[in-house]
Amino acid sequence: FIHCDPERASRETPFGGTIAHGFLSLSLLSAMTFETMPPLENSKMGVNHGFDSLRFLAPVKTGARIRTRFVLADVKVRPSGWVQTAHDVTIEIEGSKKPALTARWLTLTLIERQPETA
Template sequence: MKKITLEQAKTGVGHEVGVSPWRTVTQEMIDQFADATDDHQFIHCDPERAAKETTFGGTIAHGFLTLSLLSAMAFETIPRIEGADIGINQGFDTLRFVTPVKTGARIRTRFVLAKLKARPSGWIEIEHDVTIEIEGSLKPALTARWLTLAFIQPEETPA
């Protein structure tokens, strides 16, 4: 993974900092997520029923499954800040599920660095505007303002 200095990261504010590779959302992924979250609603887990009883033409991914893929897509896309070995998910200021992700669809994420603030304590506040795109769709799967923290150990000054 590419590493950049804190000063280099600061210059990225307001700019797209990366686009993740495409990844396919499979029925197996959806079923595993359903098992992990105990959400087995038929629109996610029953392809035949979902094809007959919904306008989706088949099953769709859980919105929270799509959201949860942000971590992996960020890890493989966003340059790491040198010395920041700890990253913490702080939540979202905004989050909108715009379009369902149909089983078999390919998705990717665009990351725009919206804010970066380095605290004297070593913590760095980072905000990304993220858009998960669905291949072939004019509308995204979701849009969000994602808040994270990174930590760089402050240098000790000699006594």
């Protein structure tokens, strides 16, 4: 009910109304990454590799505006042609001192091997 019943959420929660599900906020990272980060050169495809850490720190109230900050934390090039990147991610809530979430997000990108020139 904390996500879909405004009257009950106002009465029975400390949030003052409905809030977004934490996993909804988390799921927005995929779309936000395509809007903000350029792809690796010669990338064929990328896949989610998981999270080293993930914390939900503050609720996102219904109607709140959010933005995401991605900071490249680590890059590992594998002999197989895959590149693993780790980004420190923060979803900020407009007007809130605490972020909605922080995470260390791991992704894998397959790089197309280029023909060697003689």
